[in-house]
Amino acid sequence: MKLRTAAIAALCIGLVCGIASMQGYAQGAQITVYNPMGTPPPIQMKAMAPRLDTLDGKTIYLFTAGFPNSDNFMIVMKEWFADNHPKVNVVFPQPRMDDAIKAEVKEKADAVFFAVGH
Numbered sequence: 001m002k003l004r005t006a007a008i009a010a011l012c013i014g015l016v017c018g019i020a021s022m023q024g025y026a027q028g029a030q031i032t033v034y035n036p037m038g039t040p041p042p043i044q045m046k047a048m049a050p051r052l053d054t055l056d057g058k059t060i061y062l063f064t065a066g067f068p069n070s071d072n073f074m075i076v077m078k079e080w081f082a083d084n085h086p087k088v089n090v091v092f093p094q095p096r097m098d099d100a101i102k103a104e105v106k107e108k109a110d111a112v113f114f115a116v117g118h
Contacts, residue, residue, distance in 0.1 A: 056087040058110040063097060070115035077113065 052058060062077060064070040074092055081090045091109075093101055105112060 052111060055085050057089075059089040059091060059108050060111045060113065061105050061109045062090060062092040062113050062115070064115045067116065073115050074113070 060081070062074040064074055078090045078092050081088050
């Protein structure tokens with residue numbers, strides 16, 4: 001009970017002090033506000049990769065971005081491909097994307113899926 005009373009008293013004192021300090025601004029003081037948006041660089045549009053005519057015999061890599069349960073989703077996708085498209089080679093490397101994996105993907109992958117989460 002004493003802790004609750006002390007916390008409420010501290011909040012009230014903070015509120016009163018905050019209001020008292022704001023009165024100086026209400027009397028004509030100026031505040032400079034900057035726009036945090038900045039100027040983004042121009043965007044160059046790129047065409048999407050052409051669609052594969054078939055998945056049979058293709059190699060597909062599955063990657064996650066580390067969000068919770070995205071790895072579980074990719075495991076389910078790998079199982080789905082095994083059940084529904086058995087001729088597809090699905091690779092789900094556990095390590096995150098590094099230079100060796102990037103080189104392997106460039107050389108061997110026909111398609112890549114990224115699970116980015118939420």
